[in-house]
Amino acid sequence: MAGELPRLKREGAKSKPEEAPEEVLYTDTDGSGDTLDPDLSSLWWYGTVDSQFRPKGRNWPLIWAYIIEGGGSTKTTSATSMAVTAALDGYPGVVFDLDSNMSSTTVLGYDETALKGRKTAIDLLYGRATLDEVALPARYRIGDGDDPEEDFEPIENLRVVPGSPAMAGADLAIAQDADRNDWFAEVLRSYEGDDMVFYLDFPAGYGKMPYSVLRMLDEEDSVIASIKPDPKAVKLVKRLTDELERVRDKNRGCRSVPGRPTLKRLILTGTEPPTWPEQVAARRATPTVEAMYSSVLLPYIRYSADAEKIYEDQVPLPILLPDSVASVDYREVMRRMWAFPYLNECGCDYCPD
Numbered sequence: 001m002a003g004e005l006p007r008l009k010r011e012g013a014k015s016k017p018e019e020a021p022e023e024v025l026y027t028d029t030d031g032s033g034d035t036l037d038p039d040l041s042s043l044w045w046y047g048t049v050d051s052q053f054r055p056k057g058r059n060w061p062l063i064w065a066y067i068i069e070g071g072g073s074t075k076t077t078s079a080t081s082m083a084v085t086a087a088l089d090g091y092p093g094v095v096f097d098l099d100s101n102m103s104s105t106t107v108l109g110y111d112e113t114a115l116k117g118r119k120t121a122i123d124l125l126y127g128r129a130t131l132d133e134v135a136l137p138a139r140y141r142i143g144d145g146d147d148p149e150e151d152f153e154p155i156e157n158l159r160v161v162p163g164s165p166a167m168a169g170a171d172l173a174i175a176q177d178a179d180r181n182d183w184f185a186e187v188l189r190s191y192e193g194d195d196m197v198f199y200l201d202f203p204a205g206y207g208k209m210p211y212s213v214l215r216m217l218d219e220e221d222s223v224i225a226s227i228k229p230d231p232k233a234v235k236l237v238k239r240l241t242d243e244l245e246r247v248r249d250k251n252r253g254c255r256s257v258p259g260r261p262t263l264k265r266l267i268l269t270g271t272e273p274p275t276w277p278e279q280v281a282a283r284r285a286t287p288t289v290e291a292m293y294s295s296v297l298l299p300y301i302r303y304s305a306d307a308e309k310i311y312e313d314q315v316p317l318p319i320l321l322p323d324s325v326a327s328v329d330y331r332e333v334m335r336r337m338w339a340f341p342y343l344n345e346c347g348c349d350y351c352p353d
C-alpha cells in the first residue's frame with residue numbers, strides 16, 4: 001500500500017510501549033487495529049534496494065544525517081523523534097550521537113552517570129571499540145532513580161551510540177592523525193547487523209568530523225536539514241548545500257568512498273499555531289522556504305509547547321507526548337520518507353550532478 005510505512009515481519013514489530021495509545025499508531029489508519037500489509041514492490045526504490053531496504057551491494061543501512069549549523073535548530077528533536085517513530089513500528093535503527101552536548105543520548109535514556117566506564121562515540125572515532133561494543137539499547141525514563149530495571153523502559157528496535165564531551169575534540173583528533181578520517185568508513189565496512197537506518201545527530205558546525213562522516217553518504221542516503229521557520233535558519237540551508245557541494249567536489253573521482261551527500265529533506269518545525277510568540281518570523285520564513293526548497297520540503301512539524309521536556313524527562317517525543325501535534329506530524333513525515341525516496345531527483349539545484 002503506497003504511502004504507508006511498511007512493517008517488518010519480526011517479533012519487535014508487535015511490541016510498543018503502553019504509553020502510546022493504539023489510536024495514534026499511524027499504521028492503523030483505518031482504525032481496525034489490523035496491520036496494514038504494504039505492497040513493498042510499489043513502494044520502494046524501484047529495485048535499487050534489497051529485501052532489507054538496503055542499497056544494493058552495501059552491507060550497511062541507509063544513512064539519514066541531521067545536520068545544519070547552529071544549536072537549537074531542532075536536529076536532535078527530529079532525529080530522535082523519527083528514529084523512535086520507526087522503532088515503535090518495528091524498524092530497527094541506530095542513533096549516533098556525534099554531538100558533545102549528548103542531547104540525543106539524554107533523550108534516549110543515558111546521562112554521564114549511566115555512561116561511566118562505558119565506551120562512547122569517541123571510542124569509535126579512535127578505533128578503540130566496535131559499533132556493537134559501543135551501541136546501547138535505547139530506553140526512556142519511567143522512575144526517578146538510576147536503577148536500569150526499575151527506572152527505565154527499553155525502546156525496542158533502537159540502539160544509541162552515546163555521545164561524549166570528548167567529541168568536542170573530534171575535529172582536532174582527525175587533524176592530528178589523518179588515519180582517523182576513515183573512522184566512519186571503518187564502522188560502516190565492518191557492520192554486520194540488520195538495522196534499516198543509521199540516524200546521525202551532528203553538532204552545530206562543519207568541521208573535520210562531520211566531513212569524515214558526510215563523505216560516506218551516497219545518493220540513496222539523506223541529508224536532512226531540520227530548522228525552525230525563522231529567516232536566519234533558512235539562510236543556513238544555503239550554507240549547508242554549499243558545504244555538501246564541497247564534500248562532493250573533494251571526493252569526485254574517489255573510488256574508496258561514495259562521496260555523494262545530498263540535501264534530500266528539509267523539516268520545518270514549530271510552524272503552527274499562529275499564537276506562537278515567534279509567529280511573525282514564522283510567517284515570513286515559511287513562504288521563503290516553500291519558494292526555495294519545495295522539492296525537498298517535508299510536511300510541517302507543528303509547535304508543541306512541551307517539546308523541550310524530552311531532555312529533562314529523558315523520554316523521546318513520540319513516547320512522552322504521543323498525541324501531541326508534533327508527534328502526529330513526525331509520523332506523517334516518516335510516511336513520506338518511505339513513500340518518496342527520490343524526492344530530490346527533480347532537476348533542482350540541490351541534486352548532485
Ligand SMILES: Nc1ncnc2c1ncn2[C@@H]1O[C@H](COP(=O)(O)OP(=O)(O)O)[C@@H](O)[C@H]1O
Binds near residue numbers: 269302
Ligand atoms: N515542534 C516543536 N515545537 C516547539 N519546540 C520545539 C519543537 N521541536 C523542537 N523544539 C525545541 O527547539 C529547541 C531546540 O531543539 P533541539 O532538537 O535540541 O535542536 P538542536 O539539536 O539542533 O540543537 C528545544 O528546546 C526543543 O524543545
Ligand SMILES: [Mg+2]
Binds near residue numbers: 076
Ligand atoms: Mg542537538
